[in-house]
Amino acid sequence: MCSDLSPLVDVVGIGFGPSNLGLAIAIEEHNLTAGPQQTVTAKFFEKKDAFGWHSGMLLPGTTMQVSFLKDLATQRNARSEYTFLNYLTERGRLTHFINRQDFFPLRAEFHDYLCWAADRVRVPVEYSTDVTAVHWDGDHFEVVSDSGVVRARNLVLGGGLRAKLPAGITPGPRVFHNHRMLRHFADLPSRLNGRYAVIGAGQSAAEVAAYLHDETGADVHAVFAKYGYTPADDSPYANRIFDPEAVDEYFAAEDGWRERLLHYHRSTNYSAVDPELIQDLYQREYTEHVDGHRRLFVHGATELLDIVESGDSVRIRVAHRLTGTETELDCDAVVFATGFEPTPLSDMLGDLAESCGEDRHGRPVLDRLYRVQTTDDITGQIFVQGNSEHTHGLTSTLLSNVAVRSGEIVRALAEDRPLVAAGAAPNGFADITGEAAVGRDGHR
Template sequence: MTQARVSAENSRNIGAHDEIVDIVGIGFGPSNLGLAIALRERNAIPGNTPITSTFVESKPEFQWHPDMLLPGATMQISFLKDLVTQRNAASDYSFLSFLHDSGRLPHFINRQTFFPTRIEFHQYLAWAADRVDADVRYGTRATTIIDHPDHFEIELEGADAGSVRARNVVLAGGLTARLPEGVRSSARQFHNHALLSRLAALPETTRNAFVVVGAGQSAAEVAHYLHEQYPGADVHAVFGKYGYTPADDSPYANRIFDAEAVDDYYGSSAEMKARMLSYHRGTNYSAVDLSLIEQLYEIEYAERVAGPRRLFVHGGSALAEVQEEPDGVSVRIENRLTGAVEQIDADAVVYATGFTSMPLDAILGDLYAAPAPVDGARVTRDYRLRTTRPTAGGVYLQGGTEDTHGLTSSLLSNIAVRSAEIVDSIAAGLHTRERELVRSV
């Protein structure tokens, strides 16, 4: 080995001893779990220089929407769009490997479906998180990223307070529940993201009624769940559409979630990007599986026939007034088409009103500026954020890239391929860094 090569290797070893890892992943949900698996599999290939990593996760253990693991709720994507299969069909971390390891593979095959329940898919994700055995600092939140000449310093609070240093950062902070303007979360008014926990802690239910706000899949699932779990209660679904809209999961429309579609979308004009998002919003936003729509309609119709009425769907409507009281919530529902107003005395109001992406300025400070740079997209094709000034390493985004990379930005569909693209980009950057160190010796 040449002296120059020894110096380059020593530089990486010195960084390791100084606890400078190659990657710090912020957030350890499905996206960075997929990244951890891609790293583990890449590092296992003979001849590859290992890429070191650590992850920071605010939750106390691996979790994926635990308060929406409703009985019978199924995934809206095929199990083949798991953490690995589209990148490495022979991976030991696939959903099929999980089924085999769990002793359920033949039983799942007999179900003749591509769509596991959400509870089972959560089990798969937890199994993969345990199997990959990544270095994860649970119960810890990253608060600030500080740029240094040769690394990033990430300040932490919580169980593992202090800081970590890394050559690259991958942000996968997930989504934050969004409530309507003026609504504050309380024991009787809350986002569906906290549904099961909040229902378990709900004060005494004396009014025997619930209001669910929203027109998407989660809103419909919540309405159906409440109707089943509280057989003595009325359920009022409120949304601005005239009726629930079926999700478009037809084969051609689903191509918008293919890995190749990211290339097409990224290279298109701003006008075409906006047009594609508008055309295909029905694949993901404010849309409901047709089978669930039909179930709800059958329930409502059966109650019209034989009574008693417990499910009420208020289309073209909105909450005109919400007044929280000691024993419940008084709600005025206004039909925006007719002007008619109905007063409902409810035990709780559940808002299935969507999410917002992780605010980048809060954690990146002056490294981040919005809107996008005028000289090009704010995120490169390999998901690297264009920071306000050059940095020694990269800041990569897993989520919050719908404007540049399309509808797969915050969804499970493209995790396997996206993880590989980020790993390849980081590996290339580290290799370039080594070459520069060799030349400088």
């Protein structure tokens, strides 16, 4: 399967979302100043045809919930050419953005920033390429993909998050997760009932409810178990939970305190909505009460009991848990804004995942530098990006710490770098100290 002629790199990245894009940028910038003994060679694989980040959730007018300064580079290197401010400069919008007097970019704008960065990074990336197997040969990892085999001293797993549906829910043309909302909505086979339901109490659920209310003229039913939408906590003290220093403190803490902190500060990230959006939805519902033309219905303290999809509709039965009142609704679609979960190691590593340590909840056992505990026979490092909330805190799956985490991983890779002859680049791969020998990526 693999021979000594197969390319050898210091690190292969599986997946190329924002986290591994941030890592590629950190590798490029590290190599521009590193000595020949410390340069890091890398290659990334991405199964999508091009870079994309939650493109099905780019609803019109929605904004980020994280400051533009928490971009791919600023907190690691404020002079980087990959900062959001440099992106705005190149797009000719810096002054206009300043005049907004707002820390939070449009979501579509930040997506464009990420694509802009992915287009210009010089570390090799192969799109439209699925990694089909990963093996340890005793000295290196063998990464098998559609395009061949690459040997790597280390791996970085950036599989991202996958959509989570409640147990027993089967997706279909009219029943879907909000992750690909725009595509599924456009592909609805028909719209005969004039009614939609949105299941969930978080920011995405509220945004979908507002979008459907704006775009369709249909009735929109928001269904969730809370009594009402909970405001997201983005106050300065609570936001310290996302600081780089908080990762050190959280990792060093006892398990009991970790759980308490997650519980205390869930409203910074989970099942919480921007106060402005809550006010907007309430104003809509109140106005409809006044004029007598109801289209927006918010069902708090309510749970889904049953769902049946047919050719031209999907029927749901919901119950208000405080009164016991049940309601049946025939809908054109039911959108589940029910969150995400990390991609399991086994989805990226296959059988090699059996050599990785797990805790009693099936989560990877990690050290402070995001390295997975492995069996003694595996001497290469496996880093995880994103599946580390249980050890590193709430910032793990968010953009907040991408720049800093990328720098930490690069330092670990550079320190583990074997000695090579000055100027050498193994098997034709660029060391990214100048122009890349393999171009910016394999497909664009």
